Amino acid sequence: MSVIYILLSISICVALVFFVAFITAVKKGQYDDSYTPSVRMLFDDELVKEQSKPTIKTKKTSKNK
Amino acid sequence: MEQTQCFHCGDICKKDVLFFDEKLFCCNGCKTVYEIFSKNDLTCYYDLQAAPGIIPKEIEGKYDFLNDANIIEKLVEFNDGQTQIVTLYIPHMHCSSCIWILENLNKLQPEISSSQVNFGKKTVRVNYNPETTSLKKIVLLLSSIGYEPYISLNDFKTGKEHINRSLIYKLGIAGFAFGNVMFLSFPEYFEVNEFWLDHYKPLFRWLMFAFSLPVVFYAGQDYFISAYKGLSSKILNIDVPIALGISVLFLRSTIDILFDLGSGFFDSLTGLVFFLLLGKFFQQKTYTFLSFERDYKSYFPIAITKVLEGKETPIQVYDIKKGDRLLIRNEELIPVDSILINGKAKIDYSFVTGESEAIRKHSGDKLFAGGKQTSGVIEIEAIKSIEQSYLTQLWSNDVFSKNKEDSFTTLTNTISKRFTIYVLSIAFIATTYWLFADASKAINVFTAVLIIACPCALALAAPFALGNLLRLFGKHKFYLKNVSVIEQLAAINTIIFDKTGTITSNKKSTATYDGDLLTATEEQLLKNTLRGSNHPLSRTLYDILDEYQIITLNHFEEHLGKGIEATHNNDSIKVGSAQFVGNIQDVSVLNTTVHISSNTIYKGKFTFYNSYRDGLSRLFNQLKKQYDLVILSGDNEGELENLKKLLPAKTKLIFNQKPDDKLEYIKYHQTEGAKIVMVGDGLNDAGALAQSNVGIALSENVNVFSPACDAILDASKFNQLNRFLKASKNTIKIIKWSFVLSFIYNCIGVYFAVTGQLEPVIAAILMPLSSISVVAFTTVATNFIGRKLN
Numbered sequence A: 001m002s003v004i005y006i007l008l009s010i011s012i013c014v015a016l017v018f019f020v021a022f023i024t025a026v027k028k029g030q031y032d033d034s035y036t037p038s039v040r041m042l043f044d045d046e047l048v049k050e051q052s053k054p055t056i057k058t059k060k061t062s063k064n065k
Numbered sequence B: 001m002e003q004t005q006c007f008h009c010g011d012i013c014k015k016d017v018l019f020f021d022e023k024l025f026c027c028n029g030c031k032t033v034y035e036i037f038s039k040n041d042l043t044c045y046y047d048l049q050a051a052p053g054i055i056p057k058e059i060e061g062k063y064d065f066l067n068d069a070n071i072i073e074k075l076v077e078f079n080d081g082q083t084q085i086v087t088l089y090i091p092h093m094h095c096s097s098c099i100w101i102l103e104n105l106n107k108l109q110p111e112i113s114s115s116q117v118n119f120g121k122k123t124v125r126v127n128y129n130p131e132t133t134s135l136k137k138i139v140l141l142l143s144s145i146g147y148e149p150y151i152s153l154n155d156f157k158t159g160k161e162h163i164n165r166s167l168i169y170k171l172g173i174a175g176f177a178f179g180n181v182m183f184l185s186f187p188e189y190f191e192v193n194e195f196w197l198d199h200y201k202p203l204f205r206w207l208m209f210a211f212s213l214p215v216v217f218y219a220g221q222d223y224f225i226s227a228y229k230g231l232s233s234k235i236l237n238i239d240v241p242i243a244l245g246i247s248v249l250f251l252r253s254t255i256d257i258l259f260d261l262g263s264g265f266f267d268s269l270t271g272l273v274f275f276l277l278l279g280k281f282f283q284q285k286t287y288t289f290l291s292f293e294r295d296y297k298s299y300f301p302i303a304i305t306k307v308l309e310g311k312e313t314p315i316q317v318y319d320i321k322k323g324d325r326l327l328i329r330n331e332e333l334i335p336v337d338s339i340l341i342n343g344k345a346k347i348d349y350s351f352v353t354g355e356s357e358a359i360r361k362h363s364g365d366k367l368f369a370g371g372k373q374t375s376g377v378i379e380i381e382a383i384k385s386i387e388q389s390y391l392t393q394l395w396s397n398d399v400f401s402k403n404k405e406d407s408f409t410t411l412t413n414t415i416s417k418r419f420t421i422y423v424l425s426i427a428f429i430a431t432t433y434w435l436f437a438d439a440s441k442a443i444n445v446f447t448a449v450l451i452i453a454c455p456c457a458l459a460l461a462a463p464f465a466l467g468n469l470l471r472l473f474g475k476h477k478f479y480l481k482n483v484s485v486i487e488q489l490a491a492i493n494t495i496i497f498d499k500t501g502t503i504t505s506n507k508k509s510t511a512t513y514d515g516d517l518l519t520a521t522e523e524q525l526l527k528n529t530l531r532g533s534n535h536p537l538s539r540t541l542y543d544i545l546d547e548y549q550i551i552t553l554n555h556f557e558e559h560l561g562k563g564i565e566a567t568h569n570n571d572s573i574k575v576g577s578a579q580f581v582g583n584i585q586d587v588s589v590l591n592t593t594v595h596i597s598s599n600t601i602y603k604g605k606f607t608f609y610n611s612y613r614d615g616l617s618r619l620f621n622q623l624k625k626q627y628d629l630v631i632l633s634g635d636n637e638g639e640l641e642n643l644k645k646l647l648p649a650k651t652k653l654i655f656n657q658k659p660d661d662k663l664e665y666i667k668y669h670q671t672e673g674a675k676i677v678m679v680g681d682g683l684n685d686a687g688a689l690a691q692s693n694v695g696i697a698l699s700e701n702v703n704v705f706s707p708a709c710d711a712i713l714d715a716s717k718f719n720q721l722n723r724f725l726k727a728s729k730n731t732i733k734i735i736k737w738s739f740v741l742s743f744i745y746n747c748i749g750v751y752f753a754v755t756g757q758l759e760p761v762i763a764a765i766l767m768p769l770s771s772i773s774v775v776a777f778t779t780v781a782t783n784f785i786g787r788k789l790n
Helices: A003-027 A036-047 A056-064 B028-039 B044-048 B069-075 B096-103 B135-144 B166-189 B195-219 B221-232 B239-258 B266-282 B390-396 B411-437 B439-452 B456-475 B484-490 B499-503 B520-531 B536-544 B616-623 B637-646 B659-671 B683-691 B715-754 B760-788
Strands: B018-020 B023-025 B084-089 B112-118 B123-128 B303-308 B311-316 B325-328 B338-342 B345-348 B359-361 B378-382 B478-480 B494-497 B510-515 B555-559 B563-568 B571-576 B592-598 B601-609 B628-632 B652-654 B676-680 B694-699 B711-714
Touching: A003 B166, A003 B195, A036 B096, A036 B112, B018 B028, B023 B028, B028 B135, B044 B096, B069 B311, B084 B135, B096 B112, B123 B135, B166 B195, B166 B266, B166 B760, B195 B221, B195 B239, B195 B266, B221 B239, B239 B266, B239 B411, B239 B439, B239 B456, B266 B456, B266 B760, B411 B439, B411 B456, B411 B715, B439 B715, B439 B760, B456 B478, B456 B484, B456 B715, B456 B760, B478 B715, B484 B694, B484 B715, B494 B499, B494 B659, B499 B628, B510 B536, B520 B536, B520 B563, B520 B571, B520 B592, B536 B601, B616 B637, B616 B715, B637 B652, B659 B676, B659 B683, B676 B683, B683 B694, B694 B715, B711 B715, B715 B760
Parallel strands: B494 B628, B494 B676, B628 B652, B676 B694, B694 B711
Antiparallel strands: B018 B023, B084 B123, B112 B123, B303 B311, B303 B325, B325 B378, B338 B378, B345 B359, B478 B711, B510 B601, B555 B563, B563 B571, B571 B592, B592 B601
16 A cells, blocks of 8 residues: 555656646746737738748747647 | 728728729828838738728937937847847737737848737837847837837836736645645545555645645735734734634644644645635736826937037937927927927927817927927927926825825725624634633634634635726726725715816817808808818818818918918908908907908808717716716816806816816815815826826827826726716625625634534535635626626
């Protein structure tokens, strides 16, 4: 039954990973503007038909995923 | 008449329609922007939203000050020689097309490496290489496509703005701990005696203890600080019982697990803090695109052109000294009190007085800071420095440094005072009883009462009700600075209105005619004459007159600043100022007039009146039942008779009030117990707005600037003011009802506590249940109120 130690530590570790992810997201300012990204996301589709020069737009898509 | 819309800005094209690329444009500016976009493969701009554009303005020479390294240094956020980052405020940003084009600036100017929009704040953050481009070039680029940034004295500060995100961190920590503690305390809820469960009990308990540490000492610290502040100034605010509850919960639970008395109340503790912070977060809605703290600094330019020995150099406005010769271009603001040296001055004081009509000044006249030059270039000589100017001196009054919120006791705090006393007395009475009945249980009961009576639901009622109403008001274009404004609104008994720009609309659109009646042919000629003129009064008069057939004039001439002259067949007409048409007797200065003469015979004059906002009379009649109404105007008494007819008889009408007088008037009535709402618009009301209990700034366009205030109301919703006031009052009622609801829960809880039966599981059920039901009740009820606003 001492497997409970392993299980507990795994569960807490998983929780901690998400917690740290949340804190870093806040720290990077991802929650400062909750409106613009929702609009920006929709632009990517329209840009495909234009030239495929690496722009800020395409860079951003890979980051947001 | 067929109406054609400009492809770029969506305005209706009046005349001189331009065709380009099979598209219609209302002016050259719009066409140019389209050309820029189509050349750079950016026509996608028009696919996202129909006619999203803005007409670009002439800005020649306006941004020369951006060549100055000192000024650039103060504006940019980051600068290492290779890259500069600047955040520019763009008031025109309004749709998704705007976001798209502003984030694609690098396609227009490759030196810009990236740009990112924050739509809520209406800012764009541009990252560029200063070696190949410059801040001035970027600003000019933005202006050329219609997105002129607004750079004011307010931006002129060193150091970055610090964003406070601690509430989100605290909420995150409390939520994280709450979830984990719930999961760890679950096994013990069922009180089964199982060997392994007993074996690992201490481990689970100490883990819960560990999780609750950051909750108490970090996430909950604001409650302790606030309670301490309250106690040291002898106020029992709502945070006192909360802080008491949190500390008792923590101590009791720690002792419980230390001596193996029980599993403790860590689940309730973390849940309590989590819910409380959630409430705080919810009421913290801010309209980032609006500013409620503006003073003259956000109106004033950063730099101004100084003329020295025939040379023009940009200098910072703080460096303006008495005697400096300054050049003011079209559309620029006069930063200091000064004397006009040369040029045609036509000053628009609408920032200062709310009066939209531009005033003509002649060489040698005194000009006050805050006026905007509207025709051509003028040269002025400063007679004061910026801080000593008439307008800026108003801000040295100490009402501007006072924090209104501090002097206001919220409903929750009023209740909590009695609440705390009751809870403490119940706790002591119950403990005394148990000391005699069963002394071993006495401490248990004492702590249980404090735990269960912790006013979680009580503290949540107001944030959720007010926070929700704040959002609903926002949807109806009434933007509040914070939630306490709602409570203040519910308590007022006097409403004071400014006149110009507040109860009148900025456009003068009604006119009466005195004099000899015009014949049909004369009126036809008049209408056709006005058709050719772009003067605002001509446009207004043109709209008022009946429709006539269009005739071709034989001769048409506009004399700037005087009037228009036209002939058709054998008739001639003159429209304009009294002297221009040959009437020297008329000396009325109170009103705006346009005189007419036909075939050199004086006919009469049109007098223009302020047109009052729609529904003004009705609004005043609704309001008079519950409030004292006052009109406090900076204008002369020209409109007195008109207002008397329009408004209920007991409305006080006071004229010729200077900004200081308005402030003093409010101050005086406040000492007599009046709770005052001031509704104003211009900077001249700024003092009155700050002194009143609630200052509401009325704004034709919420994106342009309004003075420091507690709330901004869109002018189109002016006649709804009564509904907003009613909704505020009803919300206070809802909060009172939810207090009753939370007291019922507390009574149930206290029953368990005083009888010594409070198990952790009961607390863990009762506390979230009461909080959630209070939140649900207030949200549903305020939404119901919100529906009435429509």
